[in-house]
Amino acid sequence: MKNPFDPSTLVVGVSLFAIILSGGWSLHQRSVLNEAAAQRDASIQTFERLSTLKGRWGDSPDVQRKRAYLMGHPALVRQEQRQKTLLLEYANLSKNEFDRIVGTLMNAPFVITKLTLTRNTNTGTISVEIER
Amino acid sequence: MIPFYPLYRRFTTLFQCFGKRRYGYIDRSLCAIPEGKEALYIILSPDLYRITIVALPVATTQEALRYAPAYFDAGDAAMVYGAYRLDEGRYLLSACDPEPVRKRLEESGVNPSSVVRFVLAQEAFGVDVLPIALSDDSALALSEGVVVRLPSQYVSTPAQHELEEVLQRLLPCLSGFKANMHKGGTATKKTLIMSAVLSGLIALNFIVQGVLSYREGKRIMDEQEQMQTLKHLPTTQMELDALADTWEKKEREQIKLRKIIAVFGTLPLESNATVSLPPPSAPAQNGIVLVPGSNPSEQNLLLIPGDSNATTGTIGSGGGEFVESLGFENGVITFKILTPSADRAEKVRDIASRILKTNTVTIKETSVEGSIQ
Numbered sequence: 001m002k003n004p005f006d007p008s009t010l011v012v013g014v015s016l017f018a019i020i021l022s023g024g025w026s027l028h029q030r031s032v033l034n035e036a037a038a039q040r041d042a043s044i045q046t047f048e049r050l051s052t053l054k055g056r057w058g059d060s061p062d063v064q065r066k067r068a069y070l071m072g073h074p075a076l077v078r079q080e081q082r083q084k085t086l087l088l089e090y091a092n093l094s095k096n097e098f099d100r101i102v103g104t105l106m107n108a109p110f111v112i113t114k115l116t117l118t119r120n121t122n123t124g125t126i127s128v129e130i131e132r
Numbered sequence: 133m134i135p136f137y138p139l140y141r142r143f144t145t146l147f148q149c150f151g152k153r154r155y156g157y158i159d160r161s162l163c164a165i166p167e168g169k170e171a172l173y174i175i176l177s178p179d180l181y182r183i184t185i186v187a188l189p190v191a192t193t194q195e196a197l198r199y200a201p202a203y204f205d206a207g208d209a210a211m212v213y214g215a216y217r218l219d220e221g222r223y224l225l226s227a228c229d230p231e232p233v234r235k236r237l238e239e240s241g242v243n244p245s246s247v248v249r250f251v252l253a254q255e256a257f258g259v260d261v262l263p264i265a266l267s268d269d270s271a272l273a274l275s276e277g278v279v280v281r282l283p284s285q286y287v288s289t290p291a292q293h294e295l296e297e298v299l300q301r302l303l304p305c306l307s308g309f310k311a312n313m314h315k316g317g318t319a320t321k322k323t324l325i326m327s328a329v330l331s332g333l334i335a336l337n338f339i340v341q342g343v344l345s346y347r348e349g350k351r352i353m354d355e356q357e358q359m360q361t362l363k364h365l366p367t368t369q370m371e372l373d374a375l376a377d378t379w380e381k382k383e384r385e386q387i388k389l390r391k392i393i394a395v396f397g398t399l400p401l402e403s404n405a406t407v408s409l410p411p412p413s414a415p416a417q418n419g420i421v422l423v424p425g426s427n428p429s430e431q432n433l434l435l436i437p438g439d440s441n442a443t444t445g446t447i448g449s450g451g452g453e454f455v456e457s458l459g460f461e462n463g464v465i466t467f468k469i470l471t472p473s474a475d476r477a478e479k480v481r482d483i484a485s486r487i488l489k490t491n492t493v494t495i496k497e498t499s500v501e502g503s504i505q
Contacts, residue, residue, distance in 0.1 A: 011324045015331030022335040026342035033349035039369055040356050046372045047365065053379040057386070106390050111382060115389070115460040 057109045066108045067130075073101065081132070085113055090126040098124040105130075174247050175256045175299075178272070178281045180236065181228035183254055185277060188223050196223040203227075214252070218277075226252055245321050254279045261298045265291035385463050392465050392488070392504055393458070400483060401453045401469065453480070456499070469500040 070088055071079060075097055078089035090101060102117065111131035118125050184203055188196050193215040200213035204227040214226035228250065237244045253272060257264065263273035271284050271291045284291065359365070366372050452472035459466045469484065471477040477495045484500060485493045493502035 008324050011328050015328050015335075018335040019331050019338070022338035022342065026338040026345065029342040029345035029349065033345040033352070036349045036352040036356075040352050042369055043356055043360075043365075043372060046369070046376050047359075047363070050365075050372070050376045050379060053376065053383060057379075057383065102393075106393055109386075111386060112389060112460065116457070117455075117459070118457040119454070120456075 057111055060109075063108055063110070066104050067110075070101065070104060073097075075101075082129075084131060085129045086132050087127070087129045089128075091123075093124045093126065095124070098126065101126055174233075174237070174242075174249075175251045175253055176228065176233065178253050178279055180233050181226055181252055183224060183226050183252070183278050185218065185222065185224050187221050189221055190223075193217050193223065196225065200225045200227060212250075216255075224254070224277075226254065228252075252279075253281075257298060261293050263287050263289060263291040264293050264295055264298055266295055388463075389460050389465065395487060396455055396458065396467070399455075399469075399480075399487060401455075401480065463505065465504045467502055467504075471498050471500060474498055 067086075070076075073090060075090045075093050076088060077091045078087065080087040090097075093101065098117075098119065105112065105115070105126075105128060112128060113131060114127070114129035116125075116127040182204060186199075186203060188199055190196050190199075196215040196217070197213055200215055201211070203225055204211065204213070206227060206229070210231075211227045211229055214228075216224040216226075218224055233250065234244045237247065257272065257279065259274065262279065263271045265271050265284065266281070269284050270281055271287045272279055272295075273282055273287045273289075273291075274280075275282075357367070360367055366375060452470070453476065454470060455467060456470045457466075457468045467484075469480055471480050474495070474497065477498050477500050481493050481495050481500045481502075484502060485491060488502070488504055490502055490504045492504075493500060495501075
């Protein structure tokens, strides 16, 4: 058997060790890079999805205008700003007013967390909680 | 010993003679390596090579060398041949088999690949120092112009010099020869150096690749962290996914709420029948926002310009049959429809179950109640 401390054995051994060590480290760094890149891509994708959703249900000028209409309606009997929501209650609504408010709520991208529509023969009431 | 060297060889080797040459000789033949040192030049004993003096009608040693294999007829052995010009038309040809030399060197503890050149005893010693006494009771002597190794008793003239002594005054310019002393499969020093250099380059390449990957990875991670900090996003992908999923769920619920309320407008209630729904004249205009996710080209059932509205038929119209209440909380929609009679309530219940696709619709006297999830 060849002497393990023979210079040629040592040279070959050290060279192999250096290659394996550096190669292993390089591969590890490459996998870390790939992982980071994949994570970044996934984050960007999710962020874009989130941005689209938030943009779709966000506070656009049109939404602000409609919110102002809802908050300034003469039949508004209760308005309460909560931590994340806004509670609006309307009473004694005529048929047209009732329809207009419901139409405004349904056709604007308000995130409605709670809604109660009631009516009797002549008047209606609306209680709605929307995310701010 | 060999009297006629080509002039150029003398010049080329002269420098080496006074340079860093170091001679060794093979023990039991002619080798005695200075302790702790490896010989660069080895003087070969006559029993390790063969010599013949021939008459050749050639002008140069190079030409003479071409005839050497024929004179020695060594078969397939990888011999190393040499040719020395003695005088006009007379040459001394030598042949050496490297294999026994290599074995002899290994037995003597010398790395064969460390030997730069081999020098024949024929070439190394002057006529004046022969015969030379060797340690194993033999001697180097001259026989018909050829240095031979003989037991001391066969040497006619007693040896006057010891080997150690004559090694100090070798002939000044020895050319010797190179020989491949490497066993098959054994790497030469040069190969090892080249291998080490190549390995170093490969390792360096790996290291550079690794460093570049590390830097790029760090840059990506920093960039991502910065983006998340700036946009107040969660730090982990799972949290970000959860947030996006929550928003998607929220959107699905909102669209569902709007669709179901729109469906209420299509229920064949008496109140709906009495109120005709004019088509939308200007959808998606005047601040009208369509239900998210719906097709803008489709008729918008929820908002109709003017005093009429899709919800007009659902809630708020006159008559004895109408939706009295509609609630939404935690994704569940509850409703209550008033009807004029129990029979009508039965019919409305069936219609509501079918259209709203729910089996939770119940009748309480003349009212129909249910929920949709």
